[in-house]
Amino acid sequence: MDELVVSTEVYADPEEVYAFLLDFPRYANYSEYLSEVRTITGDGGPGTRYALRFAWWKISYTANSKVTGVEPPERIDWEITKDIDAGGCWRVTPPETDDGDGETGDGNSTDDAPCEVALEVEFDPSSASPDALDLPRLVSFDWVLKKAIPLIKGEAERVVERAVQDLEGSTRDVDLDVYVDSNRI
Template structure:
């Protein structure tokens, strides 16, 4: 499994951040390639299913995801339910002062953690143009994942804070493809 983690500090309380991240439909505002997020069923909690429509190059693909667990206000787990073995979570962790004392609750760390197996991707998932191979598409699309994850986290933080500050991201990648 390939792994990607994008982490940063947010100047907002953990409960506000958690509720914000629980609204999957808003993610289309933060991604260059995510065109629409439609709720298929559920209210945001475990079992909620979403259809996420991505568009890149000449391709459009709808990923189907499900919220698999929540631990308010600290964690939202999800997985892709068909065409690829992928999943992850949003993690919200209250910040502490440098001396170890908890701060006033107006800061937290947020991370987007994603695991996926590109080898599990189904070639039948896409309607490819003639003379375009599925392997070529994977080779071009996988490197975009890191930039997209960074963009989503950065833009979400800016909306949460209602500011345009430069957001410092810590990125961990366990893959030679991303």
Template sequence: MDELVVSTEVYADPEDVYAFLLDFPRYADYSEYLREVRTLEGEGGPGTRYALTFAWWKITYTAHSRVTGVDPPGRIDWEVTKDIDASGCWRVTPATAGDSDSTADDSDDGTDAADPTDDPNPCEVALEVEFDPGSASSDALDLPTLVSFDWVLKKAIPLIRGEAERVVERAVRDLEDSTRDVDLDVYVDSARI
């Protein structure tokens, strides 16, 4: 299994972060390649099923996923239910007093700016993904003539990291209602990503 974890601090209440991340249809707003997320069944809890429509190059593909577990406000587990062995979770870890070494910065004009980092106790948010590219079904895509499934995988897998980073960064900016630079910590256990 290949593994990717993208994490960062977010200056918001853990319960608000959790509720925000539980809204899977919102993810299309943060992704370059995810065009739409439709709820097929459920209201966000375990068993909720989604259809996620991706578009890249000349390919459009709809993945199906399901929420497999929730532990408010700390964790949302999910899995892809067809065509590839993939799963993951959103993890929200509340800070305890003294966890953060962040300090508020002054704005460029020398005045104190409203800054989300004024909160001394941010929480950590992490998107964790595990997948097995070898389990991907070649029957899942309607490919143009002379385009091999292996070529598509070779080109698409490296895009996963950028997409995960983009989703986390944009979600944090919306949660904080800010435009600050979001520092991401990225862990990759794969030579392909």
């Protein structure tokens, strides 16, 4: 499995961040290649199913996903349910707890302390089904994978960056920590 984790700090209440991330249809606002997220069934909790419409180059594809677990306000687990072995989670880590004097252990006020938000994705490109795409003539599925997989990192970074800006209500340079365990990304 290839793995990608994009994380950063966000200056917002962890419960607000969690509720924001639970709204999967909003993700289309942050992605260059995700044009629509439609709720098939559910309310965002476990078992909720979504249709994610992607478009890139001359190719469009609808991925089906499902929320597999939630741990409010810290974690939302999801998986892709057809055509590829993929899944991941959104993780929200609250700021350090108050040590009794209105400050965190590092001397900062808990009211001003950021929480961490992370998008974690795991996928197996070799599990992708060539039958899932209606490709133009003379275009191989292997060529599409070779071109599309490197785009995943940039898309994940863009989604996290734009979500943070919406959560904070302003535009700023967002410092991202990116971990990649893949020789394809």
